[in-house]
Amino acid sequence: MALKDSDIVRILYRTVATLDPMLDVLAVADPLGLKPRTFSTIASNRCLDRTANSASKVLNVLDWPGTAGWDKLPMNDRAKWWVSRIGLVTTGGVAFPSVFGAWTKKFPMSDYLGFASQALVLRAVGREYGITSREGGVEMLASILFGRTVDANRASVFSDEPLDETKDKSFMVQLWQVGRTLVSLARSLDERPGSPRILSMLSWIPLIGAPASYLGETIALRRAAKMCREWIVAHPDAITVARV
Numbered sequence: 126m127a128l129k130d131s132d133i134v135r136i137l138y139r140t141v142a143t144l145d146p147m148l149d150v151l152a153v154a155d156p157l158g159l160k161p162r163t164f165s166t167i168a169s170n171r172c173l174d175r176t177a178n179s180a181s182k183v184l185n186v187l188d189w190p191g192t193a194g195w196d197k198l199p200m201n202d203r204a205k206w207w208v209s210r211i212g213l214v215t216t217g218g219v220a221f222p223s224v225f226g227a228w229t230k231k232f233p234m235s236d237y238l239g240f241a242s243q244a245l246v247l248r249a250v251g252r253e254y255g256i257t258s259r260e261g262g263v264e265m266l267a268s269i270l271f272g273r274t275v276d277a278n279r280a281s282v283f284s285d286e287p288l289d290e291t292k293d294k295s296f297m298v299q300l301w302q303v304g305r306t307l308v309s310l311a312r313s314l315d316e317r318p319g320s321p322r323i324l325s326m327l328s329w330i331p332l333i334g335a336p337a338s339y340l341g342e343t344i345a346l347r348r349a350a351k352m353c354r355e356w357i358v359a360h361p362d363a364i365t366v367a368r369v
Contacts, residue, residue, distance in 0.1 A: 242346065
């Protein structure tokens with residue numbers, strides 16, 4: 126049975142509502158107070174200060190959000206950062222089950238994690254380009270992951286699911302539950318940008334399946350990010366915050 130727009134919007138509203146706080150944590154959280162040190166190193170002979178200064182330098186080299194290195198990045202490079210840093214890490218989780226070969230294909234974990242990984246990165250990229258509203262995020266994800274054009278402002282009235290059911294849970298648990306929300310939509314997962322055919326075939330083979338799947342998902346993620354930028358160019362009205 127074909128999915129209704131309201132079904133897709135309901136799932137994606139919950140997805141975006143879960144992803145936004147996760148991205149906020151990645152961008153803002155600084156429990157050890159390292160980010161300010163990237164702007165002005167604290168001169169000290171104390172072992173803890175020297176260790177913190179060294180750690181802050183690592184964050185700065187990685188251009189982590191909130192560091193001096195991040196502030197120097199132009200908008201396009203910030204968007205690419207989410208693909209090249211966070212995206213490649215989450216892709217590892219998608220690819221890992223393939224190390225065991227064909228038998229893992231009976232379980233949908235890779236599909237769920239693949240959707241969650243792409244949704245996380247696409248939402249992050251969209252936010253860097255000014256797509257900060259939930260409606261804009263829903264419409265963008267619906268287009269890229271499901272190949273559907275929806276009006277989130279109209280369809281959202283049918284969404285009666287809680288939007289914060291993953292609150293206070295760990296990052297990986299939230300990421301996993303984002304994927305699990307798609308159980309009822311499993312037949313539609315193939316709509317998301319996927320791995321090249323040859324790499325998908327290799328992922329059925331034990332041992333080499335994991336690197337093949339990792340490479341394939343990386344290619345798929347970069348293609349999805351490109352589609353995201355194209356969607357934003359085609360929908361300038363969805364931009365709610367001007368970026369420089």
